[in-house]
Amino acid sequence: MAVWSGYLTLILEGALVTLELTIMGSALALVMAFLAGLGRLSRFFAVRALATAYIEFFRGTSIFVQLFWVYFVLPFAGLTLTPLQAGVLALGLNVGAYAAEVVRGAVKAVGREQSEACIALNLSRYQRMRHVILPQALPLMLPTFCNNAIELLKGTAVVSLISLTDMTFQAQVVRAQTGNTLVPFATILILYFLMASAISATMRWLERRMARSLDGIRT
Numbered sequence: 775m776a777v778w779s780g781y782l783t784l785i786l787e788g789a790l791v792t793l794e795l796t797i798m799g800s801a802l803a804l805v806m807a808f809l810a811g812l813g814r815l816s817r818f819f820a821v822r823a824l825a826t827a828y829i830e831f832f833r834g835t836s837i838f839v840q841l842f843w844v845y846f847v848l849p850f851a852g853l854t855l856t857p858l859q860a861g862v863l864a865l866g867l868n869v870g871a872y873a874a875e876v877v878r879g880a881v882k883a884v885g886r887e888q889s890e891a892c893i894a895l896n897l898s899r900y901q902r903m904r905h906v907i908l909p910q911a912l913p914l915m916l917p918t919f920c921n922n923a924i925e926l927l928k929g930t931a932v933v934s935l936i937s938l939t940d941m942t943f944q945a946q947v948v949r950a951q952t953g954n955t956l957v958p959f960a961t962i963l964i965l966y967f968l969m970a971s972a973i974s975a976t977m978r979w980l981e982r983r984m985a986r987s988l989d990g991i992r993t
Contacts, residue, residue: 811877
């Protein structure tokens with residue numbers, strides 16, 4: 775029993791790494807989503823082209839290949855990253871590409887009459903986007919952002935390929951040392967489910983809160 779207690783501690787330590795990856799990767803993905811999503815709506819062709827190239831590249835290539843490039847190939851260009859940094863960068867850029875289309879679609883879904891009202895009030899493009907369009911678009915983004923965050927959580931398992939000690943890596947260590955597959959992988963199955971449930975609950979709370987605030991935003 776004491777032996778399994780030690781192995782459980784090992785997996786829980788890996789769960790903290792997984793949580794760290796998820797939080798930092800989601801933060802990067804959110805930044806990239808808004809940069810690329812709004813970039814797709816830019817008046818400038820160069821900005822639109824750059825945003826489109828980023829989205830299509832990261833949606834069209836494998837996260838496994840992206841992770842290996844970030845960790846093993848970038849050092850040849852003089853940029854060496856730790857396994858944690860490489861994992862955050864690869865996951866954030868990959869999920870951010872998918873979330874960027876969510877941002878673009880939500881912004882375009884806001885009624886044209888909202889923009890027309892802003893123009894009538896002589897608001898600048900920045901003011902229209904910052905104070906009127908985005909506050910109404912955000913509740914439309916949240917359900918899909920929730921899915922993206924959960925996909926990123928599950929995608930953290932790939933970092934075990936570069937020897938980052940997340941909970942999947944630790945489960946493999948426990949399996950190798952004990953010869954038992956059921957216990958370690960049942961444990962991380964439950965941990966993934968609990969983390970995903972926490973993400974879903976947080977997003978539902980944000981969605982309700984933002985929906986209530988819309989009454990004071992709509993013109």
